[in-house]
Amino acid sequence: MRYVIAAILLVGTSSALYGQAMDYLGIRVGNVGMYQGEGKDSLYISLSGSSVTNYTVAETLSVDYDFTYMGYPARGITDSRYLSGDVTDATTFVDTVYEDGSDLHRLMVVGKTNDTTVLKVDVLALQTPFAVGNSWTLGIVGDTLVADVDGDADYTNLDTLVFTVDSVSVLDMGSITVPAGTFDSVYTIYIRLRGSLWSSQVYNAIGDADAAWSESMMRDYYLFWRPGLGYVKDSMYQYAEWSYSFITVKSFAWDYKELVDYTVIGVKEQRQDVFPSSFVMTDGGIFLKRKATVYDIRGSVLFYGDGFVNLKKGVYFVREGDRTYRVIVR
Numbered sequence: 001m002r003y004v005i006a007a008i009l010l011v012g013t014s015s016a017l018y019g020q021a022m023d024y025l026g027i028r029v030g031n032v033g034m035y036q037g038e039g040k041d042s043l044y045i046s047l048s049g050s051s052v053t054n055y056t057v058a059e060t061l062s063v064d065y066d067f068t069y070m071g072y073p074a075r076g077i078t079d080s081r082y083l084s085g086d087v088t089d090a091t092t093f094v095d096t097v098y099e100d101g102s103d104l105h106r107l108m109v110v111g112k113t114n115d116t117t118v119l120k121v122d123v124l125a126l127q128t129p130f131a132v133g134n135s136w137t138l139g140i141v142g143d144t145l146v147a148d149v150d151g152d153a154d155y156t157n158l159d160t161l162v163f164t165v166d167s168v169s170v171l172d173m174g175s176i177t178v179p180a181g182t183f184d185s186v187y188t189i190y191i192r193l194r195g196s197l198w199s200s201q202v203y204n205a206i207g208d209a210d211a212a213w214s215e216s217m218m219r220d221y222y223l224f225w226r227p228g229l230g231y232v233k234d235s236m237y238q239y240a241e242w243s244y245s246f247i248t249v250k251s252f253a254w255d256y257k258e259l260v261d262y263t264v265i266g267v268k269e270q271r272q273d274v275f276p277s278s279f280v281m282t283d284g285g286i287f288l289k290r291k292a293t294v295y296d297i298r299g300s301v302l303f304y305g306d307g308f309v310n311l312k313k314g315v316y317f318v319r320e321g322d323r324t325y326r327v328i329v330r
Contacts, residue, residue, distance in 0.1 A: 033061045043252075143163065145161040150202075190222055278320060
């Protein structure tokens with residue numbers, strides 16, 4: 001049940017409009033973060049035993065554009081996530097964050113109501129500036145959320161999720177080393193979720209609607225955030241349990257991701273007009289937002305497609321449609 005609760009993940013010009021939460025957090029148009037990690041799911045059913053799945057994850061988050069949401073300054077973030085191993089999945093959706101003064105809100109994905117529609121709820125994701133000891137709530141305790149939360153794609157019997165705890169705390173601040181480098185002034189943010197889930201997967205397995213409510217459900221989520229850049233690591237542990245007669249169902253999930261590469265648009269920088277918005281230059285490569293061809297200086301094709309292209313320092317050419325762009329990877 002990898003999707004029992006959707007992960008609360010955020011990424012990471014300066015003006016009177018966008019000058020508080022998003023500027024402090026590093027959520028600027030043009031920023032791109034690339035993450036890699038791994039995870040494990042385990043499902044235990046008494047009398048049947050356990051099943052364990054392992055997977056690796058690669059994720060790219062790019063801050064793409066400004067807009068206004070309910071009168072607030074907002075930004076759209078494209079989240080492209082790829083799982084491989086025992087689990088294979090490719091998911092891309094546009095996330096939304098908006099700022100209300102020094103508060104950053106996020107439309108959090110809870111689950112899907114059909115093959116193409118996701119359910120999002122408005123949460124108070126982060127309060128800025130960070131300070132060790134600060135705490136707040138997401139603001140969703142008591143809400144009844146109905147969607148395919150457990151990830152079984154049963155849209156006839158949608159799940160129901162109710163939170164009883166949704167606390168967020170800033171635990172400490174220090175340095176952290178990830179594949180992208182060593183970063184100081186990184187804050188550890190702990191998101192604690194507790195609640196109850198009516199699972200269609202459990203209902204379909206045991207055939208009792210009352211027993212499909214979990215006796216316990218929890219998620220502990222740690223977010224390691226560098227102001228001005230975004231988050232450089234996250235870690236999640238999740239557990240849920242159901243009981244019916246002599247049958248017990250237990251679901252465990254764990255995963256983590258670390259920043260492996262990124263590009264940051266400075267506060268006073270703008271995109272170069274000679275480059276289209278369909279690709280972004282980064283240290284160590286090019287991030288293609290849609291299909292294009294990458295050539296070396298000899299004219300040899302190095303890559304065709306979209307996503308991140310890892311390249312050595314040098315001069316390259318990107319051809320998109322009938323236009324060709326000369327780029328330098330530093």
